[in-house]
Amino acid sequence: MHRVAINFDECEEGCVFPLIDDEKMHARVLLCSAKKKQVWPRELSSLAKFKYLRILDFNGFNFDLTILPDGIAAAVHLRYLSFRDCVLAELPSSIGNLRFLIILDLRVQYSTKMIIPNVLWKMRNLKHLYFPLLFETSDAGKIRLDGLTELETITNFNTWMFNVGDLLKMPKLQFLAANVAGNLEDIESIIKCMTMNSNVETSLEIRDFDCYTEERHSVFRKVLACQPLRVLCMEGHLCRMPMHYKFSQNLTKIIFIGSELIEDPMRTLEKLPKLRVLVLDDAFVGKETVCSSSGFLELKILELLNLHTLEKWTVEDGAMPKLSTLVLANCRRLEMLPEGLQFVRGLQELDVSRMSKDFQKRIRNVDPEMGRDTHKVQHVPSIVLDDK
Structure with missing residues (x-):
């Protein structure tokens, strides 16, 4: 027996797993899955006999309700x-003994805050490292990653829990998902990482970074120009954006929050050739925006949120030919849906919330005089109108 898969959801409470020591010794793969409250079986309370495991996968367990089996570190x-998707409050420090580990996935349930021991630097063969959204160390210090020269993937890297300089010591890095909390030096270090290694596909979230000075705005422009950049979430005052040809042409997703742009951002963003997702949240302070006929050729998701001054939105025939999801929320001065939406034939979902009552009536009312926008979206299969 080289592979053992246990679905705890299909097991009666108190059922046993009669694995003899010889079977445990020869097992190479152990897959354990549970989505419901389960009691871990007594005969698996220790995994020390599974000495030659190559793959150990816990999925969906709540280790606040049941025990985390000991002996994991024995499977050297x-x-x-x-x-993945577990509830696990603390990772055992003995995990540092797993020197041959290649993939470590700590993406527990999103609401779980994990304590991670500062031993990961010992796993020098790691290639793929997935951190949880919320975590800390037992000593409140930063987690060491120096020496992990084989790393190819790292997610949920944040600058308050790691030294950004460690990224510069990872020559084989191919994918980076990082969060930065407004520190100029940290952003410049990530720019350096992307510049040194053009193969690093990067997803970057920058929070609390107001660009009121030329120095800070120039750093923002450097970020945009990095060709490895695929996803950018930017929170903070920008006022203006560079021309489209100064953006990374590989950007697939952009989120601007609180940007206070004074010029129509659509004129620039619609020219990005690979952009598939665009979210503008309190990002534009003008009254009118236009999506031109040749713009947003790959865009699939568009969200316009909290654009408090927007009054008119024009969509020209031929714009956004692949758009499938449109979200409008809290743009209370917007007078009506753009006429050109009727030509966006692939639109599948329209979600409208916290808009003016007149705006809602133009979509909702079947009376031709009152529902003057119904013809614009009558081809859309799913329309959600929330009056709140």
Whole structure:
């Protein structure tokens, strides 16, 4: 027996798993899945006998309700260890013994805050490292990643829990998802990482970074120009954007929050050739925006949120030919849906919330005089109108 898969959801409470020591010794793969409250079986309370495991996968367990089996560190030949979608408050420090580990997935349930021991630097064969959204160390210090020269993937890297300089010591890095809390030096270090290694596909979230000075705005422009950049979430005052040809042409997703742009951002963003998702949240202080006929050729999702001064939106025939989802929320001065939406034939979902009552009536009312916008979206299968 080289592979053992246990679906705890299909097991009666108190059921046993009669694995003899020889079977445990020869097992190479152990997959454990549970979505309901389950009691971990007594005969698996220790995994010390599974000495030659290569893959150990826990999926969906709540380790606040049941025990985390001990002896995981005895499986020194482990290549893959995952706690995906689990509830796990603390990772055991003995995990540092897994020197041959290649993949470590700590993406526990999003509401779970995990304590991570500062031992990951010992796993020098790691190639793929997935951190949880919320975590800290037992000593409140930063997590060491120096020496992980084989790393190819790292997610949920944030600058308050790691030294950004460690990224510059990862020559094989191919994917980086990072969060930065408005520190100029940290952003410049990530720019340096992307500049040194053009193969690093980067997803970057920058929070609390107001660009009121030329120095800070120039750093923002450097970020935009990095060709490895695929996803950018930017929170903070920008006022203006550079021309489209100064953006990374590989950007697939952009989120601007609180940008206070004074010029129509659509004129620039619609020219990005690979852009598929665009979210503008309190990002534009003008009255009118236009999506031109040749713009947003790949865009699939568009969200216009909290644009408090927007009064008119024009969509020309031929714009956004692949748009499938449109979200409008709290743009209370917007007078009506653009006429050109009727030509966006692939639109599948329209979600409208916290808009003016007149705006809602133009869509909702079947009376031709009152529902003057119904013809614009009558081809859309799913329309959600929330009056709140």
